[in-house]
Amino acid sequence: MSSAGRLPTGGRIDRARPIKFSFDGRSMSGFAGDTLASALIANGVSLVGRSFKYHRPRGILSAGSEEPNALVEMRAGARREPNTRATSVELFDGLQAQSQNRWPSLGFDILALNGLVGGFLSAGFYYKTFMWPAAFWEKVYEPLIRRAAGLGRSAGAEDPDHYEKSHAHCDVLVIGGGPAGLMAALTAARSGARVILADEDFLPGGRLNAERQEIDGAAGSIWAATVAAELSSMPNVRLMRRTTVFGVYDGSTYAALERVNDHVAVPPPFQPRQRMWRIYARRSILAAGALERPLVFANNDRPGVMLAGAVRSYINRFAVTPGQRLAVFTCCDDGWQAAIDAAAAGISIEAVIDSRAEASPALGGELGKRDVRIFRGAEVIRAVGSRGLQAIEVRDASGRISSILCDALAMSGGWSPITHLTSHLGGRPVWNESLPAFVPGTLPSGMSVVGAANGAMALARSLAGGRDAGASAARDFGRSASDAPLPKADDEPATVRALWHVSGGRGPAFVDFQNDVTAKDVGLASREGYRSVELLKRYTTLGMATDQGKTSNVNGLAILASELAQPIATVGTTLNRPPFTPVSIGALAGHHRGKDFRATRLSPLHEWAKTHGAVFIESGAWLRASWFPRPGEKDWLESASREVRAVRSAVGLTDVSTLGKIDIQGPDAGTLLDRVYCNTFSTLAVGKARYGVMLREDGFVMDDGTTSRLATDHFVMTTTTANAVGIMRHLEFCHQGLWPGLDVQMTSISEQWAQMAIAGPKSRETLARIVDRQHDISDAAFPYLTAREITILGGTRARLFRISYSGELAYELAVPAGVGNAVAAAIMEAGTDLGIQPYGLEAMGIMRIEKGHVAGSEINGQTTARDLGLGKMMSKKKDYIGRVLAERPALAAPDRWGLVGLKPVDWTTRIRAGAHLIPIGAATTTANDLGYVTSVAFSPSLERWIGLGLISGGASKHGTRVRLVDLLRGSDIEAEVCDPVFYDPKGERLHG
Amino acid sequence: MRIRCPYCGERSNDEFYVLGDADALTARPSGENAEAFHEYVYQRTNLAGLHRELWYHSNGCRRWLVVTRDTRTHEISDVTYASKRGEGEAA
C-alpha cells in the first residue's frame, strides 16, 4: 500500500478497516473515516483536476463542502455523477473517481495553452471575444467554449437509484454539529424539546475533529462523540448525519438533503440513495460555522497550496499530510495553529509568514525552539512550481525577496461566517470591520445564529452561545433548561488584520478558483464600469457554479472595494439563495419520475374495459378506454366506426365514470344552481334531468353538463371530466364566498359512483332485463330526461338518467363504484343477443360531432354561449354568474366566431382540426382568417368526413364555401359551411 | 409557506389553492351596471403590505379562507373562514 502522505499514528480513521478505491483507473487504498480527498493525499496524489477556463493543474484547497478545485466524476455507467467535491465524499469500498476537465490526460492537458494566451479569457470574455459574426456562435464558438471550459459529464443514462421525500416537525432545528450546534442541541434536548440536529458531515463535531483544543480536559473530538452519543440516545432527538440543510423557506420551513447511501457503492435493497426532507421547525439555531478565506497572491492555485484549516483537518482528523515541508502564510492568529499542529505531527515547518508586523510573539509557541523561520510583516508574493508546489517567494518587512523551498503551503486569510441560510428570505449580511467579515443581518423569523456563524470564532464563546440559544429556545416552549455547567474550554487567540490582495508577484493571483477569476479580472471589470457586486458577479463569473463563491466572494468584493476606494460595507455582498450546496434533480423529483410523475386514475369500470380488450389513452390523469379493437381491424378508425354503427343500429355500452359528479342538497340548492348556471334549475321537476351551461363572471362559457333533481332539496350535477375539480371549487366559492347565507351543502361524488351510458335503439330492451321489475322504464313511464333512483339485478341501488350524448335512445346508469365492473358485465351479457358492443372515447367523439355537441375544443375559454349556439339558454328572468358581462357589445357582435358544421366538398377528403378558414379566392393571410376547424371526424353514419369549426359570422355563413388551410400539414381543402347538427337534425331518434 | 386553517390546523400551502383578493372577489355587484362588473372582474390593486386573499383548502376541509398575508414577507397574520364575512346576511 502506498501511503506517501499517511501519518503513522492519530486521526479519527479506523486503521483496522482498509478501503480499496480507484482514481483515474489507479487502484489505491485508504481507511474507513477517510474522505476521498484525504485518501488521495494519503496516496500521494496532489494533482486532482484541471481548472475551468485555463486548464491549470489544481489540487485540493479545502477539507469541506466549499471546495472549488477538487471536483471529480464519481462512479461509472448510469451512476456516473459529475462535479462531486472530493473533500465531502466519504470513502467506500469500490469507489471509482475520475478527474475531469482534462484532455487528453490529467498530467498533460493540451488546453492548458489557454493559460498561456493571455487576456483571451479575461473578465467579460464571453461578451468580448465571441461577438462576430453571429453565425459563428453555434458552429465555432460554442463547441470551442464547451470543449475548453467545461465541468464533468453527466451519466447520460437513467439513474438506477431511488430518491425519497420526507417531512419532519420539531421544536428546534439545529443546523450544524460543531461545538456551538452540539451544545445548543444538547441544552434544548435536555429540556425535553423535540430537537433535530442536522450535520452535513458523517462525523459530528465540526472543527473539533480538525483541531486539538480540549473540552473538559479531553480532546474536543471526544467531547463531540460523547454529546452525539447522548443525543442519539434521546427519544426526543433526531440526529441527522450526512444531512445538509440547504434552504430556508416561508413559515419556518427548511429543506434538507440526507445522503442516505452516498457512502456505499450501491444502496442496499429498498433503500433510497438520498432523501429530501422538508422540516417544519418552530425555532432554528444556525450553527453552520465559518469558511476560511484563501490569500490572493501570484500562482496561489498551485497544487500544494491549501487553506490552513484544511491542513489541520487533514493532519488531525485524517492523519494525512499534504506535504513533508510545510510553510504557513497568514494574516491572522489562527493560521499559526496549522504550523503548531503540523510540527506536533512531525512535519517539517519551513517558515511561518505573517503579514502583520504586530503579530504577537507568543503565537509561535514552541516553534521558535525548532529553528522555524518566522517572518512578521512579510508576504508570500508567488508560488513556484507547476503541477506541484516547489517553493515560495517571500517579500520580508524590509522588502527583500527570498525563496523558500517547500512542497505545501497553508494559507489563512481569516474566517467568514457561513451566513448563507440567513439570506434565503432576503436578509442582508452586514459588514463587521473588526472580524473582518460579513455577519448575519436580518434573520428569518424563528432563527438564531450561534458560534462561528455569528462571528464568535473562539471555542469557549461558541459553547456559551450554543447553550444560551438552546436554553432560550427551550424557554420559548415553556420548558426550563437544566443549569448544567458549561463545559470547560478556552478561547484561542483570534485576531485578524485583513489582507485582501498581495501584489507584486509574477503570475495570475486567483480570487475564484473554480471560475478562474483573478484579482486582475476584478480590477478590469471595475475599470470597465461593472461596479456593483451583482454586475461584477455576472461579468466575471466570480462566485458562480457549484461552489457559489464560498471561498471567493469576500476576497472578490474586498478587492472591488479597494479598486473603487470605497468601504466594503458600502460595496456590500451578493445575496445567497438556495441551495447551500448542489442538490441533484433526482432528489428534488423523489419518486415522481417516469410513470410515477403523477398518479394514474383508473375508472371504476377499468377492469370491464380491459376484459373487452380496450386500448387505453391518457386523458388528464385518467386512463380512458379509447376503442375496442376486434381481430382483423386495421386501425382505430375502423374499430371506432364499427362501434358507432353498433350504437346507431343496436346498442352499445361506454364508460362515462370520469365525468365530475357533485351532490348538492339543501332547501336553497335550486337557488344556487340558478345562480351558477345561465339557465334555470329551480323550476326543474323532481325526477327530471336538464342540460346546463355555466358561464364565468366575464361572460365566457366555463363548463356544461347535465344536472338532475332527485328530490326537492337534492340535485346531482355532472361536469366535464377536465373541469371536475375546478367546478367543485367554483361552487364552493360561490356558496362560501358570495352567498354564504344559502342553506345548501355539496360534496364531490365523482369517485363514489361508476357511470355508464347504454345507447342505441335497443338500449331500453337491454336495460329492462337488469332493472328490477317494480321500476317501469317504458317510454311512457320513463320518458326522455327522466332521472330516478331505482334498483337493478335484484336490489342493487342505482340511478338511471334518460339522457343522450350520442343522439340515440339512451340512458346513463350510475351504480356504486364497487359494483361497476359487475354491473357492466351483467349488461353486456343481457344484451348479447341484441348485438351489444362496448364503445370507447373515439366512437363517443365521432357521435358527438355528428350531433354537433360542443366539447373541450369548442368550450375553449374564448367562446360565449351565443358563439356556441346556446344563446337561447341564457335566462332573462334571473341573475346568474356572467350575465352582465356576457352582454358587453363585443361579446354580442355579429362577426364573432360562431359554431358551424363543415363538410369537405369532396366527401372522401380527410380534413384536419386546426386548419384555418379562408375565403375562396382570398390570399392566405391573417387578415383574411375567418376562423378555424375545432373538431373533425369520419362519420360512419354519413360516410364522409365532417367537422365543427368557429367562423366569423357563425350561422349566417351556412351554405357558403371556404378553404380549410392547414399550413403546418400543407393542405388546402374546399368545404361547405353548414348547420353543426349532421345527424338526425330533428332529434327524433332519442325519443324512440 | 404554512397556513393555519381554522378547521384543520397548520398545513403546508401545497394543500391549498389560491384565488386572489378576498375583498374584491367577494364584493360581487348586483344589478345591471357593466362598469361595476368590469371593476369586479378585472381591477385589482397590486399592493405591498397586508393583503387579504382567498385560499381554498382543497386537500383538506374544502373551506374557503381569508388569509391576511404580508406580500413583502409572506408572513400570515390572520386566517378566517370566507363565509364568516356574510354570516347573518340575507342570501
Ligand SMILES: [Zn+2]
Ligand atoms: Zn382546512
